[in-house]
Amino acid sequence: MEHVEPNIDGFKYYCSRFKNHFSFDERLTPWSCPHCKIGRLIAKEENFFCQETLILHSERKPSLQYSGFFICNCCDNKTFSTGTGKNNYYCGGDDETGDFTEMYVNEYTPQFFSPSIMLFNPPASTPQSVRDSLKRAFSICWCDIPASCNVLRVTVEILLKERWPEVPIVINGQNLNKKLNELKKIEASQPKLLEILDYFLAIKWLGNNGSHDAELEERDLAVAFKIMDKALILLYSRDDNSVSEWVRMINAAEGRPIKS
Structure with a gap:
């Protein structure tokens, strides 16, 4: 039988997630502070109200709901959040002692943040209009995945207008697919830009699915x-250019002190 290698890229796609959960046993959460963009959000139990939601006529366990605020471990600002949770069971054994341990832990998943948190921080020179559109996508991604992906598609439209304001079809056209194809012709000699336009095309396809059938996960x-x-x-991002310039300056000076 022919040996078939596993599709690693497909597996990584399938396992991609952004909805991290948190518990009060581990107070430092995965999210950066939306105020200072430097610190991490801390979940202190005394800052949250948590309650069980009973499920009638069902064998399932009651679900949990929470509301409250995180505190930044750097700037001390507060970030409000609501969401749901589950009481999860964990068990395991100690290889050295042979002891068996088990525990129940309440784990919570956010459905809303205010102010909205950034799931990634764009480069400093990213246009403000693009940042604002990203924030809208981030603000609803926890509770409405198709709508958030559609906003990300809109962000692509905004990006095209910021980067190619002189191209008529970018400003006046209605069909994003035609815009991307036209820009590929214009930038045919620029491999980097062609790669970026392919990235935008992928987002466009996902955004379309979010608009029409709401089957996105x-x-x-x-x-x-x-x-x-x-x-x-x-x-x-301009980091690579600045490093390259420093390398040129150092080599040109052959180790002598560089003066401003």
Whole structure:
């Protein structure tokens, strides 16, 4: 029988997620502070109201709901959040002692943040209109995945107008697919821009699905966010250029002190 290698890229796609959960046993959460963009959000139990929601005529366990606020471990600002939770069972054994342990832990998943948190931080030179559109996508991704992906598609439209304001079809056209194809012709000699336009096309397809059949899942939006993050880095990050310039200056000076 022919040996078939597993599709690693497909597996990574399937496992992509952004809806991390948190518990009060581990107070430091995965999310950055939306105020200072530096610190991490901390979940202190005394800052949250948690309650069980009973499920009638069902054998399922009661679900949990929470509301409250996180505190930044850097700037101390508060971020309000609501969401749901589950009482999960964990068990395991200690290989050295042979002891068996078991525990129940309440774990919570956010459905809303205020202010909305950034799932990734775009480069500093990213246009404000693009940042604002991203914030709208981030604000609803927790509770409405198809709508969030559609907003990300709108972000692509905004990006095209910011980057190619002189191209008539970009400003006046209604069909995003035609815009991308036209820009590929215009930028045919620019491999980097062609790669970015392919990124935008992938987001466009996912956004279309979000608009028409609402069958998108968390992994689809998680991948769309990763694609947008990479596209913005390619378009607006200048880190590589600054390093290259420093290398040129040092080599030209042959180790002598560089004066301003």
